[in-house]
Amino acid sequence: MKNYLAIPVFILFALAVNGQNNGENQDKLSNRVPDNEKLEKVKEMALKVVSEGFNAGDGYREVWIRDYNTFINIATKVHPKETLKENLLVFFRMQGDDGNIIDGFTPVASIGEDESDFSYSELEPRYAGHKNTVETDQETSLVQTVYKYIKATGDFALLSETIGGKTVAERLEWSMDYLMEHRFDREHGLLWGATTADWGDVQPEHGWxxxxxxxxxxxxxxYDNAMMVIALDNLMEIMPGSREKWDPIKGQLEENIRKHLWDTEAQKFIPHVYLEGSPFPEDFKENEIFYFGGTAIAIEAGLLTHEEIEHSLNQMVSLVKQAGAPSIGLTVYPPYPAGYFANKIMNPEYSYQNGGDWTWFGGRMVLELVKNGFVEEAYREIQPMVDRVIENDGFYEWYSVDNQPRGSGTFRGSAGVLYDAIVALQQYENQEK
Structure with a gap:
């Protein structure tokens, strides 16, 4: 068995630097990072917004696990670990009878009489749960969040907490079993979900x-499969006894992602492998679309070589320029044509997850650039994200193609990933002194 140890966000990432940057570039960076007061200002703003709550942002009642996963690191700087731990335990108390994990929870008292799309658990009477079933990332997001919490706080005792006769450690594995039993396609050896735009949670078909x-x-x-690879890495590090079971599965996933989703000629991931046909017109050339977020998560999962990362970044930069978009937080390019999604939030083009610009994923790409030695490029690509936080006095959910803020102005996922990326740049600069 491989003895894989996942690298924490803020520890040892500099070891990944491959020496490709020359001394001149390093000197330039070391001069610019400490002189860039905007980086420190955005860090302070991020700490403040995360200190004010755990829901995704203004306009959201729920504490979402996919969001919590991206601001748990910064949350450990401004909240007691007992509070962070309690939030995690709610997800386990509301775990489904088949092992599935909800998207998020909200106080029962806030649920209206006409709202029915919620689940309830006798183990957690204070909250109602909600799950967007088109996604396949709730379980993997919870594993990653628990991992980050333990790495930041050292609270391995969380794994021994007993809930409904099962320990948290057992429930973590149960959530992975759920994916393998209910969301695993044996023909391709990969997880499946509904058709969405990259990492999104809206399918093209009717209704919401x-x-x-x-x-x-x-x-x-x-995206779904790279998230699973990361989750299994994390699980095996905090629970070494699970390696015998999960390491072969992780290896198969890595192999099958490359086999079925990586387009060697185009040097990009194809959008989808369909199990029963596509929801789009037969003449639609979906494989021409570049998925920015899924590519970033694949890099985090270690699925691309250094050369492939460089090529992916170059494609991102080029496509952002073609779109006239503000940053590499762009979701997809080209966007799906207007009318291809029934939900109007995905129309017209360059709207929401259909070509909107999300720091929530762009910040993660910047962090991966630092971790993989593209530090100058990371510094360059973070600038428009930092600038608009200051200009708009907030961490907005997403931005239009002309860089206008949209959605919540206190989107904690964006604050979390920007904080992580800035700290990574600053720690790299300190390493070079």
Missing amino acids: GVDIDENTHRAIDV
């Missing part, structure tokens, strides 16, 4: 588009 139903077109994409 967040629940799998008889109209859903099941598909395999890189």
Whole structure:
């Protein structure tokens, strides 16, 4: 068995630097990072917004696990670990009978009489749970969040907490078992979900588009599977006894992602492998679309070589320029044509997850650039993200193609990933002194 140890966000990432940057570039960076007062200002703003709560942002009632995963690091700087731990335990108390994990929880008292799309648990009577079933990242997000919490606080005792007769450690594995039993396609050896735009949670079919139903077109994409690779890495590090079971599965996932989703000729991931056909017109050339977020998460999962990362970044920069977009937080390019998604939030082009610009993922790409030695490039690409936080006095959920803020102005996921990326740049600069 491989003895894989996942590298924490703020520890040892400099070891990944491959020496490709020359001394001149390093000197330039070391001069600029400490002189860039905007980086420190954005860090302070991020700490403040995360200190004020755990819901995704203004306009959201729920504490979402996919968001919590991206601001748990910074949350350990401004909240007691007992509070962070309690939030995690709520997800385990509300775990489904088959091992599935909810998207998020909200106080029962806030639920209106006409709202029915919630689940409840006798183990957690204070909250109601909600799950967008088109996604396949709730379970993997919880594993990653627990991992980050333990690495930041040293609280391995969390794994021994007993909930409903099962320890947290057992429930973590149960959540992975759920994916393998209910979301695993044996023909391709990969996880499936509903068709969405990259990492999104809206399917093209009728209605709001967040629940799998008889109209859903099941598909395999890189985001869901890269998230699983990361989660298994994390699980095996904090629970070494699980390696025998999960390491072979992780290896198969890595192999099958490359086999079925990586387009060697185009040097990019294809959007989808469809299990029962596509929801889009037959003449639609979906494989021409570049998925920015899924590519960033694939890099985090270690699925691309150094040369492939460089090529992916170059593609991102070029496509952002073609789109006239503000940053590499762009979701997809080109966007899906207007009318391809029934939910109007995805229309017209360059709207929401269909070509909107999300620091929530762009910041993660910047962090991966630092970790993989593209430090100058990381510094360059973070600038528009930092500038707009200061200009708009907030961490907005997403931005239009002309860089106008959209959605919540206190989107904690954006604050979390920007904080992580800035700290990484600053720690790299300190390492070079």
